[in-house]
Amino acid sequence: PVTDGSRELHSLCAQLExxxxxxxxxxxxxxxxxxxxxxxLCQGLARCRQEHEGIHFVTSLDKxxxxxxxxxxxxxxxxxxxxxxxxxxxxxxxxxSLCEWYYARSPFLSxxxxxxxxxxxxxxDCVTFHLAL
Numbered sequence: 001p002v003t004d005g006s007r008e009l010h011s012l013c014a015q016l017e018x019x020x021x022x023x024x025x026x027x028x029x030x031x032x033x034x035x036x037x038x039x040x041l042c043q044g045l046a047r048c049r050q051e052h053e054g055i056h057f058v059t060s061l062d063k064x065x066x067x068x069x070x071x072x073x074x075x076x077x078x079x080x081x082x083x084x085x086x087x088x089x090x091x092x093x094x095x096x097s098l099c100e101w102y103y104a105r106s107p108f109l110s111x112x113x114x115x116x117x118x119x120x121x122x123x124x125d126c127v128t129f130h131l132a133l
Contacts, residue, residue: 001128002079009131016075016084017068019117023106038071040101044091052087054078057133079129085121092118 002009020037027035045052054077064070078084092098098108107113 001130003130004132009129013072013075017072019107020071023103025101025103027101034067036067036071038067038074041071041074041087041091043101044094044097045087047094047097048090054081054083054087073133076129076131077133079124080131080133082125084124085118088121089118 017037020040024037024040027039029035042055045055054074057077058064058070058073061070061073064073075084078087092108092114095109098106102108107117
């Protein structure tokens with residue numbers, strides 16, 4: 001199993017975060033705080049009208065104060081529960097939402113690249129992750 005001490009885990013999470021932040025449009029909350037991929041994931045999963053346990057779990061953690069921290073915790077949760085590919089796929093279903101959140105260079109706006117990314121993420125479902133949540 002992959003644990004917190006794994007170098008590959010840190011590389012994987014960094015690449016996932018890079019993908020989710022690449023060409024992300026700058027958006028702000030009502031109070032001026034910059035939105036991040038966490039907000040994109042929340043909106044995408046809410047649009048599917050699904051109460052995602054990962055979102056619920058992360059929002060219950062009082063120590064997490066920033067969208068980036070929440071996003072990282074969500075990625076870890078999804079890896080442990082083998083839900084990353086499915087969760088991201090649900091967020092990537094709506095082309096209008098993708099255009100609202102990402103600029104044209106984002107790999108998520110290319111159907112071919114999006115399929116390649118999701119295929120790779122589904123392969124991770126075979127890997128066991130033992131991570132501190």
